Amino acid sequence: GENVEQHPSTLSVQEGDSAVIKCTYSDSASNYFPWYKQELGKGPQLIIDIRSNVGEKKDQRIAVTLNKTAKHFSLHITETQPEDSAVYFCAASTKTSYDKVIFGPGTSLSVIP
């Protein structure tokens, strides 16, 4: 079955710097890769996603890149702000088994003012 790894597990950056979180997946059939942000005491919330027919997607300060050959995808946050501090989860699923969404273990991001 699918396995998603995520690095680093914790990340501290100075406000205004960039943050990069990397994930790898094992199932070459995976073709949908969402990223979720979980703030303290809340449930995860989708922040951006990418499909396998796209190499990069950007939404304001966040961007996601996908390398299907290497089976890895990354989240990039530029000009980080204190409100970006949260736990971030990457995930992978396939069209034929969307019901099985496999999450990575999470990255705890701290943005230091």
Add this chain to the structure above:
Amino acid sequence: EAQVTQNPRYLITVTGKKLTVTCSQNMNHEYMSWYRQDPGLGLRQIYYSMNVEVTDKGDVPEGYKVSRKEKRNFPLILESPSPNQTSLYFCASSFGTSGGSYNEQFFGPGTRLTVL
């Protein structure tokens, strides 16, 4: 307000005492799912439901039951809880894969369960 609600938010119980965690969504979503979140393991899927009366096992279904009698509700049942089921539980819902597309999962606020 569109949302997924869970009750209770916090629960402390003892081994073997049956409990139910309720989940309800008001977005007319077809797909609902339960996850447990444990440190270092991320979110692991327990059970999911593609529609009313249609449920299936996720990756960690042992010790849990679910039912989907109505579209909006998807309760999680622990018939005989054990300490290894101490965890943070999330319910989620989405429109599913209608039309062959993917849809965002909306998560509830979580239920923190402690089994003594």
